Each structure stands twice: as C-alpha cells, then as structure tokens.
Amino acid sequence: MQIDLANTNALVTGASRGIGAAIARAMGRAGARVAVHYHSQRDQADTLAAEIGQRAQTFQADLGDADACVSLWKAVTERFGRIHTLVNNAGIALSCPPEGDITGWVRGWDATMAVNLRAPGILSKLAVQHFIEHGGGRIINISSRAAFRGDQPPYLAYAASKAGLVALTRSLARGFGKSGVLAFNVAPGFTRTEMAEDFIRQYGEDYACGDIALSRLTEPADIAPIVTFLASGLADHATGCTIDVNAGSYVH
Numbered sequence: 001m002q003i004d005l006a007n008t009n010a011l012v013t014g015a016s017r018g019i020g021a022a023i024a025r026a027m028g029r030a031g032a033r034v035a036v037h038y039h040s041q042r043d044q045a046d047t048l049a050a051e052i053g054q055r056a057q058t059f060q061a062d063l064g065d066a067d068a069c070v071s072l073w074k075a076v077t078e079r080f081g082r083i084h085t086l087v088n089n090a091g092i093a094l095s096c097p098p099e100g101d102i103t104g105w106v107r108g109w110d111a112t113m114a115v116n117l118r119a120p121g122i123l124s125k126l127a128v129q130h131f132i133e134h135g136g137g138r139i140i141n142i143s144s145r146a147a148f149r150g151d152q153p154p155y156l157a158y159a160a161s162k163a164g165l166v167a168l169t170r171s172l173a174r175g176f177g178k179s180g181v182l183a184f185n186v187a188p189g190f191t192r193t194e195m196a197e198d199f200i201r202q203y204g205e206d207y208a209c210g211d212i213a214l215s216r217l218t219e220p221a222d223i224a225p226i227v228t229f230l231a232s233g234l235a236d237h238a239t240g241c242t243i244d245v246n247a248g249s250y251v252h
C-alpha cells in the first residue's frame with residue numbers, strides 16, 4: 001500500500017539533520033508540503049528543503065525559548081495556512097554527570113526540559129487549538145526508549161523529559177480524540193545520528209550493539225516510514241500508543 005500525504009502540510013521540528021531530516025524527507029516523498037524547522041544548521045535545512053521540493057520551506061527557531069516556539073507556530077501557519085501534522089522531533093541530550101556541581105546540573109536539567117518537553121507542549125497546545133478549528137490533525141512526538149527503561153546517570157534529565165513526552169502524548173490522545181486530534185508517540189532506541197555519536201564516543205559502539213537483537217544500529221531512515229504511516233491516517237485508532245523502534249532491544 002502506498003502512503004499518500006498529498007494535500008497535507010506538516011511541521012517537522014529539528015529537521016536539519018538526523019531523524020528529523022529523514023522524517024521530513026519521507027513525508028515530502030509521500031506528497032506532504034513540509035515546514036523544515038532548524039535551530040543552527042541553516043545550510044543543511046535549506047539543502048533538505050530544496051531536495052524535498054513540494055514547496056517545502058525552512059523555519060528557524062530556538063525551541064529552548066518559549067516565545068520562539070509560539071513565533072514558529074505563527075510563522076508556519078501564516079505561510080502554510082492549515083497544518084495537518086505536527087512532528088515534535090527536535091531534542092537534545094546533554095550530559096549532566098551527577099557528580100558535577102549542582103548549579104551546572106540544574107542548568108542542564110532546565111535546558112533539557114525546555115527543548116525536549118516544554119517546546120513540544122507549547123507546539124501541541126497551539127496545534128490542538130488549530131486542529132479543532134480546522135477539522136482535526138495529528139501530533140507525532142519523538143520520545144525515546146529511555147522513557148521506559150531509563151538512561152545512564154548523566155542523562156537523568158533526558159530520560160525524564162522523554163517520559164514526560166509519553167504522558168503528554170497520552171493526555172492529548174485522551175483529551176482531544178473526540179475533537180479529531182490524534183496523538184502518537186514514537187520511541188526510537190539507539191539511532192545513528194550526531195546525537196548518538198556523542199554517546200558512542202563515551203561508551204563505544206559495541207555497547208550500543210550489544211543492547212539490540214539486530215546486527216546493525218538503527219538509522220534515521222528506519223524511523224521515518226513509521227512516522228509517515230502515522231501521519232497518513234491509517235493508524236488513527238492507535239491514538240495514544242507508543243511505537244518502539246529499537247532494533248528489538250526489549251526482546252533481546
């Protein structure tokens with residue numbers, strides 16, 4: 001079956017690289033017009049938007065800033081009109097060692113929560129309002145395996161932020177399903193991106209591979225088709241669910 005996103009508009013946050021870029025590319029290929037959000041990598045975002053075509057456009061915002069989240073949503077809806085799918089993908093994984101000083105640790109905690117949880121919260125709040133006014137829509141949140149099994153001690157904030165995203169998704173699904181708003185959570189395991197490179201440097205690739213049932217690490221392109229499928233409307237009765245994409249980590 002061919003996934004068809006023609007005549008739909010999507011905002012993908014953190015689409016300049018990694019998992020977000022793969023999602024934006026896949027949604028574009030399926031026919032969606034994509035708002036390619038980026039923070040610092042303008043050139044990569046521009047290149048991707050040009051590759052996607054379909055009148056894709058780039059939008060800059062620091063999602064660590066609450067006002068910038070609101071401005072991003074405003075800019076995208078002004079330019080695109082109706083949005084059908086919001087993909088909250090942008091995220092950071094700051095290492096905050098527990099033995100570090102408390103001031104730095106709290107700074108890391110706050111920065112992580114702002115980008116990974118507050119920003120998806122703000123964008124979801126605005127999207128829900130927009131979806132209710134325009135006949136519905138879908139929110140797809142990119143959480144993490146860390147939400148369910150925890151993470152290494154330097155990534156306590158990261159795991160907690162991703163667990164918050166799961167509860168946000170479920171609450172959106174519960175609260176707004178009857179208003180035509182669907183919400184899904186995708187929880188990748190270890191995926192080969194720049195974010196993962198930091199982890200690989202710290203713990204080694206063998207550590208990451210030792211954790212999975214498959215013989216190669218997950219790539220961003222392994223995540224993207226699932227998001228495209230969720231955006232298509234073919235899985236609406238799975239609203240509130242989490243799809244694990246972790247190379248069989250839980251059955252290993």
Ligand code: NAP
Pocket residue numbers: 013014015016017018019020037038039040041042061062063064089090091092093115142143144145187188189190191192193194195196
């Ligand atoms: P990545 O390669 O590090 O890319 C991160 C993306 O987020 C970039 O597009 C970046 O924009 C954007 N971003 C970073 N800080 C931002 C900020 N302050 N404001 C706005 N955007 C910001 O990460 P990734 O591995 O693709 O991860 C994508 C999502 O998947 C994240 O939510 C991550 O937690 C989740 N995830 C990843 C893994 C993994 O192993 N890689 C596993 C589970 C879950 P610029 O490039 O423009 O700065």
